[in-house]
Amino acid sequence: MNIAPNDLVLEIGSGHNPKVRADVLCDKYLLNDTERGGSIVTDRPFVVGDAEALPFRDGAFDYVICTHVLEHAQDVKRFIGELERVARAGYIETPSEVGEWLYGWDYHRWLVNRVAGRLVLRRKTARGPFGRLFHELGATDVDFMALHRRYHHVFLVQHEWRGAVDYEIRDSDDAPFDLEDAAIAAGLLRGGSRPGVVSRAKSALWSRTPDAWRARAKALLTRRAASGRRRADVRDVAACPRCKGPLRWEADAAHCATDGLSFEIRDGIPILLLPDEGGAA
Template identity: 30%
Template sequence: MRMEESFWMRLCRKLGWTQLAWSLRRLHCPVAPDALVLEVGSGGNPYFRSNVLLDAFEVTQQRHWAPLVVDRATVLGAVEHLPFRDKSFDFVIASHVFEHSTQPELFLRELQRVAKAGYIEVPDALMERLNPYRDHRLEITVRDGRLLVRKKPDWRTDPVLVELFDSRGKKWIAGETIPRHPFDFHVRYYWDGHIDFTILNPEVDADWAAPTEENPGTPRNGLRARVNKRVLQLARGLLSQRKRNIGIKLDDLLACPECRSADLHIGAERIACSSCHAAYPVRNGLPAMFVKH
């Protein structure tokens, strides 16, 4: 069984430093140094241990318009149709991305197809029901080691409950209780070989239009923001496998998301599949490998 918490996480929790233990989880990836790690939905703050990154968007309100970090091998694509070969990774990280999927069964099956093991982190269903996010399509919790997934028919599953929460409890629960007890309000799920899950309401269509959020435009550029950004960049340089990542070749990992063939012609501006003749552009140096349907 994989160790779900590092020594330092367990020590911090024992000392009552729960919020510090929660922050340290991003440094914990229970794999060997030579393991090849994929992160899906990597966004603007990928895990240090990730070797290869995948995200569906260069810019999106789903991560509050934060710019995509591309400091190692990066591919644009959808988790439901991953553009990688079978079992090409030892470990896959899916942190705060699964809840955005409109096809949860396909999402989880693709993780199992391309990786041998992995880690999934999402808000727990209770937190999502009380304090929903406009881009989240799923409510997810764990019972007896099994992921229980409920598809949301709208961004607010229970509008009456949300209104009551906003008017009475949000200040205390979202402002104080959840930040003080993050482990209790999030799902942290490690799997090895197989993901045990149940879609509780497969008949529900979760592919609805999310309410729009205004793009704040220029990101914050105050002294504190600049210092935080610089510290994070330094931490990535020190804690990631930077030298190894530079030498990773996507040619050895990519497969056509349409037919899964690895027989690809990879050019500077275009990737073409010799098997099904699908073609994918390379945008700003990033392969954009999305299925057409």
């Protein structure tokens, strides 16, 4: 990711595993863990918000990280418009179509591919055919996981953008490339930023490290990444999720005068969701 040392970085859908470099975290679900792999992490400035109605000021961030969220979107156009509104650059990661069919997460709504530098999205209208099969294999077989890491670019879409996100929504059942074509299939296997030997060895070691050690190492790296940079204050960047205007802050609530909305602050975490998403009053 192309992040400068002093960039202010937002991560959306940070969930149980936020990136070390994120300054501000935003997730829609504080307590509901069903669409992620573990309990939420709130070790730095954190806001509860919806990616399709982001509670941040225009241009509040230099960079927005958004991994494994876009494929959940109800309205892709609104979602991407919000990313572009709050940051001038960012990184989007999703499962690729191959990854989506292989692993098959029922709650994903979109099939995503990256074709000639552009994200191509199609609505996912069927369940993946393999159920839990490859999740089980990943959890139990280190050789399978090594293969997954070696070909991670086949299973993932990784898209860095600046200014605007190049994307299109296609209304078609057909994938944007034909894997019956041997040359195209070989190109897909070769392509992407296939990790080098050192990076593969590092991630293999990391994947064998016990969870508690991993959490400690990550906390240490996060503190190191944050040292020397000013800790972000949520009040400087947050805004009303409806009108994007400033909020008036109290100890246990934030208010938008324009919309007449009051948002709860629970244990120091502002719940900046609109009333139809279960927030505000």
